[in-house]
Amino acid sequence: LFSCKPSAEDVPKDNPTEILQDGDIIFHESTSAQSKAIQLATHSKYSHCGIIFKTADECYVFEAVQPVKSTPLKEWIKRGKDEHYAVKRLKNVNDVLTRDIIHKMKAISGKYNDKDYDYYFEWNNKRIYCSELVWKVYKQSTGIELGKLQELDDLDLSNPIVKEKLTERYGKEIPKNNKVISPAAIYNSPLLETVISN
Numbered sequence: 592l593f594s595c596k597p598s599a600e601d602v603p604k605d606n607p608t609e610i611l612q613d614g615d616i617i618f619h620e621s622t623s624a625q626s627k628a629i630q631l632a633t634h635s636k637y638s639h640c641g642i643i644f645k646t647a648d649e650c651y652v653f654e655a656v657q658p659v660k661s662t663p664l665k666e667w668i669k670r671g672k673d674e675h676y677a678v679k680r681l682k683n684v685n686d687v688l689t690r691d692i693i694h695k696m697k698a699i700s701g702k703y704n705d706k707d708y709d710y711y712f713e714w715n716n717k718r719i720y721c722s723e724l725v726w727k728v729y730k731q732s733t734g735i736e737l738g739k740l741q742e743l744d745d746l747d748l749s750n751p752i753v754k755e756k757l758t759e760r761y762g763k764e765i766p767k768n769n770k771v772i773s774p775a776a777i778y779n780s781p782l783l784e785t786v787i788s789n
Contacts, residue, residue: 611786617642618679619672619677628753632750642700653728679783692732738778738780
């Protein structure tokens with residue numbers, strides 16, 4: 592494994608395969624119905640994320656949608672708003688993501704494959720949401736915590752769009768003490784560096 596920092600003009604927007612490595616984390620602005628609420632609550636343009644895994648001839652994004660699955664990278668990029676995306680990587684990737692760890696990471700990912708998406712953002716493994724998937728795969732395979740865990744009430748729940756989405760999901764009893772991890776919290780982790788920002 593090796594780490595490189597190409598300039599933006601060196602990275603083909605629709606096919607960055609040669610730049611990417613197993614374990615890279617990719618972010619974009621989802622076009623899903625809940626995306627705007629996530630952006631407002633976390634003060635971030637990124638509302639969805641996944642983990643890059645490579646095969647001999649293609650890159651995939653392992654992601655929590657409905658259901659959890661591996662999506663070809665090109666398809667994943669096209670699904671985001673304006674095909675914009677960013678990729679982050681561990682600063683000490685060469686020390687951490689050895690071949691054995693990548694193998695372990697893929698094995699752990701397999702345990703989550705086909706699980707239902709968690710629309711209620713609960714901190715259990717019955718269902719799972721995107722940033723929870725990334726956080727748990729990294730934690731269980733490397734021991735590293737990417738981003739600070741928060742409670743739902745730590746997010747900005749003041750915007751009417753956020754309030755409407757919360758009421759739609761939970762009714763009047765909003766579980767404000769729910770443990771959560773957001774795409775923004777992972778994106779802003781000081782353990783990561785930006786590899787691509789298109």
